[in-house]
Amino acid sequence: MGRITASTVIAAVLAGIPGAIHGPTAAAPAHTLVVSAYEYTFQAPDSLPAGVVTMRLVNRGTKAHQVVVGRLDDSSSLDRVMRSLTADKARTGGIRWVGGVESALAGESSETILPLTSGRYVLICSYDGDHGLAHMALGMIRSLVVTPGSLVTTRSLPAAQTTIALSDYHLGISSPLHSGKQLVRIVNVGEHRHHLFIGRIVGNATTDEIMKWDGKSQPAPLQDMSGGAAAMDPGQASVIEMDLKPGRYALACVLSNGGGSKPHYLLGMHDEIVVR
Numbered sequence: 435m436g437r438i439t440a441s442t443v444i445a446a447v448l449a450g451i452p453g454a455i456h457g458p459t460a461a462a463p464a465h466t467l468v469v470s471a472y473e474y475t476f477q478a479p480d481s482l483p484a485g486v487v488t489m490r491l492v493n494r495g496t497k498a499h500q501v502v503v504g505r506l507d508d509s510s511s512l513d514r515v516m517r518s519l520t521a522d523k524a525r526t527g528g529i530r531w532v533g534g535v536e537s538a539l540a541g542e543s544s545e546t547i548l549p550l551t552s553g554r555y556v557l558i559c560s561y562d563g564d565h566g567l568a569h570m571a572l573g574m575i576r577s578l579v580v581t582p583g584s585l586v587t588t589r590s591l592p593a594a595q596t597t598i599a600l601s602d603y604h605l606g607i608s609s610p611l612h613s614g615k616q617l618v619r620i621v622n623v624g625e626h627r628h629h630l631f632i633g634r635i636v637g638n639a640t641t642d643e644i645m646k647w648d649g650k651s652q653p654a655p656l657q658d659m660s661g662g663a664a665a666m667d668p669g670q671a672s673v674i675e676m677d678l679k680p681g682r683y684a685l686a687c688v689l690s691n692g693g694g695s696k697p698h699y700l701l702g703m704h705d706e707i708v709v710r
């Protein structure tokens with residue numbers, strides 16, 4: 435089982451960077467679920483019917499947050515899963531991570547489109563806080579019940595111009611991303627859990643400088659880090675809307691397989707793209 439948390443560096447990178455709220459998007463599948471993030475809690479409906487769901491994370495806090503969506507196995511106890519998540523996020527069984535919004539900077543919002551089948555879910559923010567406590571341990575964990583509704587599969591997702599395939603350990607981008615809004619399908623075709631972090635590269639910063647950045651020193655090598663796809667187990671797919679400015683972007687998976695193993699970006703899961 436891999437850690438679902440982003441690296442401490444990226445969590446630090448994401449903390450407290452101000453930005454504007456993006457406008458609503460055109461894509462409107464069956465349901466929209468608004469999840470508001472605060473320090474340290476989520477506000478969201480308790481339930482919604484199954485279907486293709488647009489989950490919109492609205493960050494009303496002062497730090498960066500995320501929402502990762504996990505479906506409980508039918509035999510899992512919600513209490514036990516929530517307790518083990520807050521105690522040791524690295525070793526939580528009985529749950530399947532299906533995606534979510536990897537990051538929304540303070541004051542920003544971002545969306546992901548997910549196929550949610552009926553069942554019991556948890557929403558968490560796994561970013562590390564200032565004192566070594568994960569945001570979920572401070573209260574950013576919430577249950578969600580998806581009641582029977584439309585029959586959904588990953589084939590129910592809206593069409594996307596570009597697909598990014600997450601594999602062990604590579605990012606496969608099917609066609610170039612362009613400036614402006616576009617839908618991008620993210621699919622985990624590997625055998626390990628992956629996610630997608632994306633940030634715009636400032637100036638002439640190199641991959642080496644980005645990887646060595648402590649998340650605080652200025653000038654920062656990355657900006658515009660809202661969006662991406664949160665942790666997905668093998669076989670999961672979601673569609674995210676990207677709204678890109680021209681420039682260079684860094685894409686990476688910073689999850690690891692646990693046990694002190696290297697993060698996936700050091701194994702090849704990173705890429706740099708140019709958006710025109």
Ligand SMILES: [Cu+2]
Binds near residue numbers: 627628629688689698
């Ligand atoms: Cu990965």
